[in-house]
Amino acid sequence: MKEKGPRKDLFARMLASHPQFLEKNTVYIVPLTGKVLINEMDLYQATRFAWRLDIKRAQRAKYVLAVSQGIIRQVFIVERWLEANENNFPGLPEIPGRYGFVGQKAPESIQIVFVNKRIPQKYRSRGASNPIKYTFK
Numbered sequence: 201m202k203e204k205g206p207r208k209d210l211f212a213r214m215l216a217s218h219p220q221f222l223e224k225n226t227v228y229i230v231p232l233t234g235k236v237l238i239n240e241m242d243l244y245q246a247t248r249f250a251w252r253l254d255i256k257r258a259q260r261a262k263y264v265l266a267v268s269q270g271i272i273r274q275v276f277i278v279e280r281w282l283e284a285n286e287n288n289f290p291g292l293p294e295i296p297g298r299y300g301f302v303g304q305k306a307p308e309s310i311q312i313v314f315v316n317k318r319i320p321q322k323y324r325s326r327g328a329s330n331p332i333k334y335t336f337k
Contacts, residue, residue, distance in 0.1 A: 240274070240305070243274050247266040247276060250299065264303065271317070272314045272316065272319060274311075275305070277304055280302055
């Protein structure tokens, strides 16, 4: 019997392995807790806007991982970080002190390393005031 819906996702989460972080100092992790993601564009929009972060530290990250329920759903390469305002992100609200990015989906060779893999426990902390995690100091 083929599993569907939430059960299928549960099985996928249970079987997911951990990614190998191949390059130190390169990953910025964005958990998408509670967001319903319908398609690739929704995933990009939910991942890129608007985060409270240390801009200098975020600029060092090579990849941004979109994570839902502990599983990496997509990997993006950031072209640039911008302040979260209407000029930089038309149609989205201004949120002082927060940033978003403009970027693109990472190439297939990077997707294979990360997508559908489980985030290691040390990068998952429930209830953290800032859900953003970096794999570097």
